[in-house]
Amino acid sequence: MHIDDVKAVMYELSKMVDNDGENHDCTKKSQERMFYRDFVDTQENGADFVNGEWYQIHVKAERHHLLSNCPTDVNLIDIIEMIADCTCAGLARSGQVRGLEIDMDILNRAVGNTVELIKSMVTIKEK
Numbered sequence: 001m002h003i004d005d006v007k008a009v010m011y012e013l014s015k016m017v018d019n020d021g022e023n024h025d026c027t028k029k030s031q032e033r034m035f036y037r038d039f040v041d042t043q044e045n046g047a048d049f050v051n052g053e054w055y056q057i058h059v060k061a062e063r064h065h066l067l068s069n070c071p072t073d074v075n076l077i078d079i080i081e082m083i084a085d086c087t088c089a090g091l092a093r094s095g096q097v098r099g100l101e102i103d104m105d106i107l108n109r110a111v112g113n114t115v116e117l118i119k120s121m122v123t124i125k126e127k
């Protein structure tokens with residue numbers, strides 16, 4: 001029974017990871033003109049992309065920029081998305097992955113919140 005319980009939880013978690021992957025950087029599409037405007041402004045005029053209108057919306061609407069805006073219910077799925085994001089971005093831009101910055105307080109909160117998330121997925125049945 002334990003094997004089936006863990007299997008079911010891991011499957012639900014994998015669907016959540018898959019869903020986050022599907023929706024990664026969705027604000028690039030929902031705010032496409034703003035993103036393009038700020039991107040071009042940065043490339044051509046040296047504008048500060050991180051302080052631009054699009055980036056600020058992006059980090060508030062999406063959960064994976066944990067150092068800019070960490071959700072109170074941050075979990076390990078958010079951490080995985082952040083690692084995938086930084087690794088893919090680094091490899092695409094320079095062929096290298098710079099040292100990943102992760103705040104240990106955020107990581108500890110993510111572990112605790114993931115426990116709570118799993119608890120909310122489980123129903124204990126009386127025999």
Ligand SMILES: [Zn+2]
Binds near residue numbers: 058
């Ligand atoms: Zn992002």
